[in-house]
Amino acid sequence: xxxxxxxxxxxxxxxxxxxxxxxxxxxxxxxxxxxxxxxxxxxxxxxxxxxxxxxxxxxxxxxxxxxxxxxxxxxxxxxxxxxxxxxxxxxxxxxxxxxxxxxxxxxxxxxxxxxxxxxxxxxxxxxxxxxxxxxxxxxxxxxxxxxxxxxxxxxxxxxxxxxxxxxxxxxxxxxxxxxxxxxxxxxxxxxxxxxxxxxxxxxxxxxxxxxxxxxxxxxxxxxxxxxxxxxxxxxxxxxxxxxxxxxxxxxxxxxxxxxxxxxxxxxxxxxxxxxxxxxxxxxxxxxxxxxxxxxxxxxxxxxxxxxxxxxxxxxxxxxxxxxxxxxxxxxxxxxxxxxxxxxxxxxxxxxxxxxxxxxxxxxxxxxxxxxxxxxxxxxxxxxxxxxxxxxxxxxxxxxxxxxxxxxxxxxx
Amino acid sequence: xxxxxxxxxxxxxxxxxxxxxxxxxxxxxxxxxxxxxxxxxxxxxxxxxxxxxxxxxxxxxxxxxxxxxxxxxxxxxxxxxxxxxxxxxxxxxxxxxxxxxxxxxxxxxxxxxxxxxxxxxxxxxxxxxxxxxxxxxxxxxxxxxxxxxxxxxxx
Ligand SMILES: Cc1ncc(COP(=O)(O)O)c(C=O)c1O
Numbered sequence: 003x004x005x006x007x008x009x010x011x012x013x014x015x016x017x018x019x020x021x022x023x024x025x026x027x028x029x030x031x032x033x034x035x036x037x038x039x040x041x042x043x044x045x046x047x048x049x050x051x052x053x054x055x056x057x058x059x060x061x062x063x064x065x066x067x068x069x070x071x072x073x074x075x076x077x078x079x080x081x082x083x084x085x086x087x088x089x090x091x092x093x094x095x096x097x098x099x100x101x102x103x104x105x106x107x108x109x110x111x112x113x114x115x116x117x118x119x120x121x122x123x124x125x126x127x128x129x130x131x132x133x134x135x136x137x138x139x140x141x142x143x144x145x146x147x148x149x150x151x152x153x154x155x156x157x158x159x160x161x162x163x164x165x166x167x168x169x170x171x172x173x174x175x176x177x178x179x180x181x182x183x184x185x186x187x188x189x190x191x192x193x194x195x196x197x198x199x200x201x202x203x204x205x206x207x208x209x210x211x212x213x214x215x216x217x218x219x220x221x222x223x224x225x226x227x228x229x230x231x232x233x234x235x236x237x238x239x240x241x242x243x244x245x246x247x248x249x250x251x252x253x254x255x256x257x258x259x260x261x262x263x264x265x266x267x268x269x270x271x272x273x274x275x276x277x278x279x280x281x282x283x284x285x286x287x288x289x290x291x292x293x294x295x296x297x298x299x300x301x302x303x304x305x306x307x308x309x310x311x312x313x314x315x316x317x318x319x320x321x322x323x324x325x326x327x328x329x330x331x332x333x334x335x336x337x338x339x340x341x342x343x344x345x346x347x348x349x350x351x352x353x354x355x356x357x358x359x360x361x362x363x364x365x366x367x368x369x370x371x372x373x374x375x376x377x378x379x380x381x382x383x384x385x386x387x388x389x390x391x392x393x394x395x396x397x398x399x400x401x402x403x404x405x406x407x408x409x410x411x412x413x414x
Numbered sequence: 415x416x417x418x419x420x421x422x423x424x425x426x427x428x429x430x431x432x433x434x435x436x437x438x439x440x441x442x443x444x445x446x447x448x449x450x451x452x453x454x455x456x457x458x459x460x461x462x463x464x465x466x467x468x469x470x471x472x473x474x475x476x477x478x479x480x481x482x483x484x485x486x487x488x489x490x491x492x493x494x495x496x497x498x499x500x501x502x503x504x505x506x507x508x509x510x511x512x513x514x515x516x517x518x519x520x521x522x523x524x525x526x527x528x529x530x531x532x533x534x535x536x537x538x539x540x541x542x543x544x545x546x547x548x549x550x551x552x553x554x555x556x557x558x559x560x561x562x563x564x565x566x567x568x569x
Binding site: 350351352353356357360367368369373376381382383411412413 | 417420421426429430451452453454455456477478479480481535538541
């Protein structure tokens with residue numbers, strides 16, 4: 003089964019806009035996705051009918067808002083195959099989810115003699131928190147290189163794990179720059195073989211919006227989600243965790259809602275996941291998240307993936323064939339997602355982005371918060387077109403036209 | 415706003431055939447390195463100061479978009495031979511122009527005037543300023559009696 007993109011686009015108000023009389027061509031969903039009407043409606047429902055704080059009211063609308071907030075937790079748990087709703091901590095975004103792990107696990111558990119293994123293709127959100135912790139508590143930071151085919155070098159990974167000192171593995175599910183889908187099952191199995199006690203954190207920011215994800219099946223300890231890339235609102239993310247990990251961890255942020263009891267000389271922490279949700283959470287955003295999960299499940303994540311796999315194949319093939327264009331990422335569509343980084347000969351990414359904007363085409367240019375990877379690729383910046391369920395083959399021509407125009411403009 | 419406002423022909427000429435673009439400068443007095451992590455632009459700027467206190471030569475090198483490279487190229491011509499204080503004032507005139515003010519030294523800015531339209535593209539203002547800010551830093555570094563300085567922009 004598949005879906006009709008033209009019909010689907012009608013659900014996205016932003017995609018109805020024109021720029022200088024041209025259809026808006028949005029090719030930047032890896033940065034943030036667009037939002038369908040029903041997600042906006044769900045958030046309005048909170049503000050118009052159930053506007054009250056959660057987890058503390060004794061009156062009906064507060065109880066209902068609380069029930070909906072908790073229902074969103076269960077909904078997300080179901081959507082990503084979390085081990086249990088008790089293992090879903092709402093955060094501000096995936097960056098905060100990683101910091102929670104860095105402060106409440108890594109900084110408490112790792113020290114001199116231990117190693118944390120990450121990769122060269124990480125977003126800063128899944129690198130800087132570990133780097134910072136390493137500086138302050140003194141463990142070793144190791145990093146898996148990438149191959150010429152833009153995939154993780156698993157042979158190198160095995161060597162990096164060989165001494166059994168890797169106690170923590172942090173890896174992205176899908177690269178936001180290369181589009182590479184990492185072989186997590188293999189990598190996690192390898193890490194557990196080298197050290198059965200290893201704790202594994204996966205950055206799911208670019209996976210959950212685009213692929214069917216089964217966190218429990220991956221057997222990772224922590225999995226980060228960010229809602230604004232999956233048709234949901236900004237301001238909400240989640241840390242999916244094995245509940246037993248959370249229950250053993252001290253809190254990260256402290257204050258209201260995350261306690262069971264407080265006296266002047268004694269504080270008792272609440273149970274997980276509430277222990278990790280200090281203060282009033284993003285409530286309307288949780289309403290929006292539930293609607294986003296429903297929206298995606300109605301389409302079917304397998305269908306979303308099938309659509310994107312076919313589309314990324316078409317885009318990568320056309321870009322690779324275009325004169326002066328170099329694509330950084332796997333060519334086999336079955337191994338990659340819809341984030342396509344590329345360079346255009348003689349045109350700086352910034353100039354290309356400005357030029358394409360003149361065509362109503364939105365792409366991302368820069369280092370994509372992945373500076374270690376930029377260094378590996380030997381570039382300061384790339385252009386990136388990224389695809390989602392509302393993109394289609396009609397978005398290709400405006401991109402290619404803009405690239406050709408930019409080449410002739412700057413190379414003249 | 416059209417692309418032609420941003421990419422004036424003069425700008426494109428400087429981009430395609432930059433003036434005073436070189437990785438080294440004989441008898442340089444100061445070398446500064448400026449980078450803008452946000453867009454990955456890197457600029458190396460070198461100056462040589464004459465005994466009479468005028469800018470003898472300015473060369474730049476680095477990587478960046480057409481606006482940053484072209485603006486640096488136009489700057490090296492506009493400031494060559496000027497007294498240091500005068501060059502600083504000209505840099506200030508250019509900076510104010512990038513923030514929407516009318517330049518007071520139209521003739522002295524020479525091709526720098528072509529960048530006036532960039533002020534309407536806020537995300538590109540930093541690009542146009544990169545070379546000029548590096549020049550200002552180089553002169554201030556010289557006046558401090560130092561020979562090298564490095565700056566990373568943080569926004
Ligand atoms: C792979 C990856 N990790 C982490 C992030 C950070 O997401 P957020 O800014 O929502 O925390 C992003 C998105 O920018 C990403 O693509």
